[in-house]
Amino acid sequence: MGNRTAVIVACALVGLTVSTPAFADSPAPSTYGRASYLLDESTGKAMISKRADKRVPIASLTKIMTAYVVLGQAKLTDKVRITAKDVRYAERGGATTADLRPGDRLTVKELLYGLMLPSGADAAHALARTYGPGVDGFTAKMNATAKAMGLSNTSYVNADGLPARGGDGYSTARDQARLAAAALRNPTFRSVTSTKSRTVASTADHRAYSWTNTNRMLDAPGSLGVKTGYTRAAGFNLAFAADRKGRRLVGVILGETDSSRRFDTARSLLKWAAKHPVEGNG
Structure with a gap:
């Protein structure tokens, strides 16, 4: 068996599809969880694609769309x-909050x-209530925006990703x-997600709010953060990016069973992809 064939077989065994030509000298790191995807945004090329079109709950990654919609219609001031x-709302749902x-x-x-x-689910609720209105x-x-963007496998039921009765x-x-x-093409979004605290x-x-980013990717070189998420149904999720x-490399890991491993995997993927x-597009 040749090196290139061996790499392809190894990828298949872990449920991983590498959409670029196999690099025999350096196969892609293994990914875990339900699904993963790594995009070279600079070229539009997918570098990693593991069950990338499988529909699953995404927990607080929902708040990426919440921020995106708000930035499209509100003034920052x-x-x-x-x-x-x-x-x-946030307290009843047992959600993470900004303690507003x-x-x-x-x-x-x-x-x-x-x-x-x-x-903060309380922040999500306040923004959604104000800019829906309701x-x-x-x-x-959010759903109209997803449709306009061609995100055909996406459906939102709220602004925060909490489980819903329906x-x-x-x-x-x-x-x-x-x-x-x-x-991430919006400079405000990029600035927010790459902020540690x-x-x-x-x-x-007279009490100030002090918020710390839940994303442990911010120590990685060129990291732009993005978003973490967790519910029992969704598992541990991570959207990550770095220049x-x-x-610009943008990745997503969904349905991990180990919280720390999603960050370790993301770091490995970024390091591998940078090399x-x-x-071309893909």
């Missing part, structure tokens, strides 16, 4: 008033940090990588 309903306090008035830009760094109206906008939303690794790549003043009292050697430039 707009003020949003936090209500008791925003806070109760009723009566506070925060700018859209500040709320985007609360949405993306600590993955959560249902906002969710409809059924969870779903997407695919390929769709989420394409969405993340589009969102942020302190924001409160208008309701390496003049190329293997590809050409």
